[in-house]
Amino acid sequence: MSVPKSQDSSKARLQKASYSESDLLCTVLTGTGRGAVAVVGLRGGRALEVLSQCFQPATAVKFQSGQIRYGQWIGLETKSLAPESVVVTPISDDLFEIHCHGGPAAVSRIISDLQEIGATDRKSTRLNSSHTVISYA
Secondary structure (H helix, E strand, O other), X not given: OOOOOOOOOOOOOOOOOOOOOOOEEEEEOOOOOOOOXXXXXXXXXXXXXXXXHHEEEOOOOOOOXXXXXXXXXXXXXXXXXXXXXXXXXXEEOOEEEEEEEOOHHHHHHHHHXXXXXXXXXXXXXXXXXXXXXXXXX
């Protein structure tokens, strides 16, 4: 099944955005509203470090591109919320997808935690069909 290309100018370009090593970008990659699953993208030179502060994997295996890692989103220690079940997929060393429940509460919590650590939320983003290139332009 192929997805038709969107002509909507609000959708981000598929080419890789330029960013510095110190940039940390996050965004919701799925549509707005309720859904079964939402995907949050995290990109930047510090992405793994930041992810390690909020995500507790079920196994202590080193991240490798293409893996699917189940675990708990524990967020920041300053919050006393229950952990959120998530799946994290490393796309590359500096690019991760965080798959969570599709409701707005789970998505907002993850974006909020990432912003508190210093990530900039970019609203308009897409992955290409091979899930290798992301733009946070």
